[in-house]
Amino acid sequence: xxxxxxxxxxxxxxxxxxxxxxxxxxxxxxxxxxxxxxxxxxxxxxxxxxxxxxxxxxxxxxxxxxxxxxxxxxxxxxxxxxxxxxxxxxxxxxxxxxxxxxxxxxxxxxxxxxxxxxxxxxxxxxxxxxxxxxxxxxxxxxxxxxxxxxxxxxxxxxxxxxxxxxxxxxxxxxxxxxxxxxxxxxxxxxxxxxxxxxxxxxxxxxxxxxxxxxxxxxxxxxxxxxxxxxxxxxxxxxxxxxxxxxxxxxxxxxxxxxxxxxxxxxxxxxxxxxxxxxxxxxxxxxxxxxxxxxxxxxxxxxxxxxxxxxxxxxxxxxxxxxxxxxxxxxxxxxxxxxxxxxxxxxxxxxxxxxxxxxxxxxxxxxxxxxxxxxxxxxxxxxxxxxxxxxxxxxxxxxxxxxxxxxxxxxxxxxxxxxxxxxxxxxxxxxxxxxxxxxxxxxxxxxxxxxx
Numbered sequence: 528x529x530x531x532x533x534x535x536x537x538x539x540x541x542x543x544x545x546x547x548x549x550x551x552x553x554x555x556x557x558x559x560x561x562x563x564x565x566x567x568x569x570x571x572x573x574x575x576x577x578x579x580x581x582x583x584x585x586x587x588x589x590x591x592x593x594x595x596x597x598x599x600x601x602x603x604x605x606x607x608x609x610x611x612x613x614x615x616x617x618x619x620x621x622x623x624x625x626x627x628x629x630x631x632x633x634x635x636x637x638x639x640x641x642x643x644x645x646x647x648x649x650x651x652x653x654x655x656x657x658x659x660x661x662x663x664x665x666x667x668x669x670x671x672x673x674x675x676x677x678x679x680x681x682x683x684x685x686x687x688x689x690x691x692x693x694x695x696x697x698x699x700x701x702x703x704x705x706x707x708x709x710x711x712x713x714x715x716x717x718x719x720x721x722x723x724x725x726x727x728x729x730x731x732x733x734x735x736x737x738x739x740x741x742x743x744x745x746x747x748x749x750x751x752x753x754x755x756x757x758x759x760x761x762x763x764x765x766x767x768x769x770x771x772x773x774x775x776x777x778x779x780x781x782x783x784x785x786x787x788x789x790x791x792x793x794x795x796x797x798x799x800x801x802x803x804x805x806x807x808x809x810x811x812x813x814x815x816x817x818x819x820x821x822x823x824x825x826x827x828x829x830x831x832x833x834x835x836x837x838x839x840x841x842x843x844x845x846x847x848x849x850x851x852x853x854x855x856x857x858x859x860x861x862x863x864x865x866x867x868x869x870x871x872x873x874x875x876x877x878x879x880x881x882x883x884x885x886x887x888x889x890x891x892x893x894x895x896x897x898x899x900x901x902x903x904x905x906x907x908x909x910x911x912x913x914x915x916x917x918x919x920x921x922x923x924x925x926x927x928x929x930x931x932x933x934x935x936x937x938x939x940x941x942x943x944x945x946x947x948x949x950x951x952x953x954x955x956x957x958x959x960x961x962x963x964x965x966x967x968x969x970x971x972x973x974x975x976x977x978x
Contacts, residue, residue: 603892610893615735617900619742623750624781625788626651630747644747648740658815665811767921772911775929779910783903790866791821794828794858798835801854805847807839823898824882828859877906 606613626647633643746753758770799814807813813835820831832855840848877885882902889901913930924930 607893611731611735612738614893614896615738616742617896619739619746621780621784621900621903622651622739622743623746624777624784626743626747627750627781640748644744647747648744652740662812662815666809768915768919771918771921771923772914775914775924776907776910779929780903780907783906787822787824790862791818793866794818794821794862797858797861798832798855801851801858802835802839805839805843805850807835807847807851808842809838813838823886823895824902826886826898828855828862832856832859877902877909881905 629647629650630640630643633646634640638646754770754773758766758773761769795814795818798817799810802810802813813831816834817828817831820827832852835855836848836852839851882905885901885905886898889897889899891897893900910929914924917930918924
């Protein structure tokens with residue numbers, strides 16, 4: 528019976544090894560039962576269970592942040608690769624927000640939508656062309672006088688450098704001018720290549736301008752249908768929330784663009800009148816520059832005002848430059864403390880720090896165009912996120928206004944969330960006005976499909 532003993536011994540050895548390799552789980556005593564104490568087999572703690580809770584939470588947030596950052600990087604790369612298409616489309620969207628009330632007014636009077644979009648587009652082109660022609664004509668007509676005044680101004684600056692506190696000699700000034708001319712001659716090849724690249728840039732600008740016109744026409748004509756098509760690409764439960772978020776975001780964008788245009792026009796008129804009274808050359812082109820600069824919040828008006836002061840300094844001297852500086856500061860104070868709160872109101876409730884950081888990011892990513900679209904993009908994103916956070920199921924706001932026009936306090940958000948069903952039903956029954964903008968009609972059109 529040796530083989531029986533050897534088999535028994537081998538089986539005992541395997542059982543001992545298996546027990547040492549896979550120990551039985553610990554037994555827990557269930558004290559919740561009243562009939563008796565029951566032993567339960569508890570699970571073996573994993574490596575994650577041995578980590579502190581703070582480390583687990585930080586790790587969960589870390590991989591999500593990495594995913595978000597990677598997605599944002601890929602989106603920025605795609606936009607940079609397609610910037611010749613993305614930038615004209617963005618400009619056309621801003622112009623559509625500006626011109627949409629005119630198209631809506633024509634359509635209410637029975638004008639065909641294609642004809643209405645075409646009339647508004649041609650009218651806008653006529654106004655812009657007239658403004659550019661008048662500005663160019665002013666520059667050409669005042670070029671000779673401006674050249675003489677610039678020469679006199681440069682001579683005054685040289686005299687001040689020689690006789691002022693710096694006490695530069697005429698030989699030092701001549702050497703500086705000679706070195707500048709030598710640098711220009713040495714970099715003649717770079718200047719020539721720059722001229723060629725400028726010609727290429729002009730070609731791209733013409734192509735972008737044509738693309739803006741083409742895109743703007745169809746935004747004004749078929750904006751609602753475009754937005755409805757995009758919303759129908761989403762899953763059914765997401766259609767209504769996204770549609771209403773786009774509806775409110777469009778209102779925010781339209782309010783921002785119209786208010787900015789009005790404030791920029793008032794700034795240009797105020798500074799232009801000051802320059803005209805002081806007889807500063809190129810008053811109309813400088814006023815146009817102020818108008819364009821006002822579309823970049825905070826820093827745009829400052830830079831354009833600095834150009835006006837510099838022109839006054841070169842052409843009329845220090846006293847005129849100081850007066851122009853006073854006019855620029857007065858107009859900017861009027862804008863910051865009266866015009867912005869009165870005209871724009873709370874249509875775009877963004878903190879000044881957020882505005883500055885958005886402009887800086889836009890400049891780094893896309894230059895001047897990035898600075899131009901950074902604040903509107905931030906305002907639209909702010910409205911969409913606040914709406915989707917407070918109304919995840921797509922119900923309308925209580926006052927039918929975009930969330931960015933109301934304070935984002937917890938009490939009011941909680942009040943919206945805890946509104947009685949009857950109040951929500953009344954809000955849902957409010958009609959959404961049909962219009963030609965890309966968001967408004969989509970909100971109304973998808974109400975029946977996404978509810």
